[in-house]
Amino acid sequence: MLARTELCLRTAAVNCRFQPSLTATNSYHTTIPSKSQSQYPQTSRPRLLTSKKSPSQSTSQIVRYASTTASTDNTASTAQPPSSSADRLTWNAFFKLRKTRRRLQLGSSVGTSFGSMLAGAQALAVSDMDSLVGQVPLDPFITLGLITFSCGGVGWLLGPIVGTGIFNTMNRKYIPDMAAKEVEFYRRVKKFRVDPSASSMANPVPDYYGEKISSVAGYRQWLKDQRAFNKKRTTYVA
Structure with a gap:
C-alpha cells in the first residue's frame, strides 16, 4: 500500500516536470522590467534634426550680431559726407573773398585802361584822323588826347568784368555760397x-x-x- 502510493507521487512529479505550460509561465516572469522602461515605453518616434545650442553660444551669437550691426552703422555714418557747417562759407571768409574780388576788379580796370589807351593811341597814329579832327572846333592835339582818354575810360569800365571773370575762375567752388551770402548781406544792409x-x-x-x-x-x-x-x-x- 505504501509502495503504491510512493509510485503515484513519482509519476505525478515526472509529469509536472515535463509539462511545457509550466515552463512557459515561469520564463515570462524571469525578466523584470526596469523603472524607466515601465514609465517611458520605447516607441519609434521620428527625431527632429535640430541642433541645440548652449546659452553661451547663443549669447555670443547675439553679441556678434550686435557688433556687426554697430560696425555697419559706423561705416555708414563715416561714409556720409561731413557736416555742411565745415564746408559752408563763413562770413569772415566771405568778406575776404569779397575784398579779393574788389582788388582783382581794380587791378583789371587799371590794366584794361592802360591797354585801351595804348590801343587807341596806336590806332590814331596809324589811321588818318584829319577829317575827324577837323570837325571838332579844338586844337588837334587836344582832340587826339580826348579820344585817347576816351579809349582808356572804356577800358576802365571793362576792367570789373574781366576781374570778375578771373575771380570766378580762381574760386569756382565758392561761387554758389558766395552768391547766397551776398544776397543776405545786401538784404541786411538795405534793412539797417x-x-x-x-x-x-x-x-x-x-x-x-x-x-x-x-x-x-x-x-x-x-x-x-x-x-x-x-x-x-x-x-x-x-
Whole structure:
C-alpha cells in the first residue's frame, strides 16, 4: 500500500516536470522590467534634426550680431559726407573773398585802361584822323588826347568784368555760397541803413551801400555808425 502510493507521487512529479505550460509561465516572469522602461515605453518616434545650442553660444551669437550691426552703422555714418557747417562759407571768409574780388576788379580796370589807351593811341597814329579832327572846333592835339582818354575810360569800365571773370575762375567752388551770402548781406544792409534824405554836411551818411565792410567786426561798426547817424539826426531835429 505504501509502495503504491510512493509510485503515484513519482509519476505525478515526472509529469509536472515535463509539462511545457509550466515552463512557459515561469520564463515570462524571469525578466523584470526596469523603472524607466515601465514609465517611458520605447516607441519609434521620428527625431527632429535640430541642433541645440548652449546659452553661451547663443549669447555670443547675439553679441556678434550686435557688433556687426554697430560696425555697419559706423561705416555708414563715416561714409556720409561731413557736416555742411565745415564746408559752408563763413562770413569772415566771405568778406575776404569779397575784398579779393574788389582788388582783382581794380587791378583789371587799371590794366584794361592802360591797354585801351595804348590801343587807341596806336590806332590814331596809324589811321588818318584829319577829317575827324577837323570837325571838332579844338586844337588837334587836344582832340587826339580826348579820344585817347576816351579809349582808356572804356577800358576802365571793362576792367570789373574781366576781374570778375578771373575771380570766378580762381574760386569756382565758392561761387554758389558766395552768391547766397551776398544776397543776405545786401538784404541786411538795405534793412539797417539810414535814410539819406536826412543827411547834412555835419552829419553825412556813413557808407550807404556797405562797400567798406570787410569783416564781421566792420559790419558791427557799420551798425554802430548807422545808429549814431540816427541819434545825431534826432538830436539836431530836437
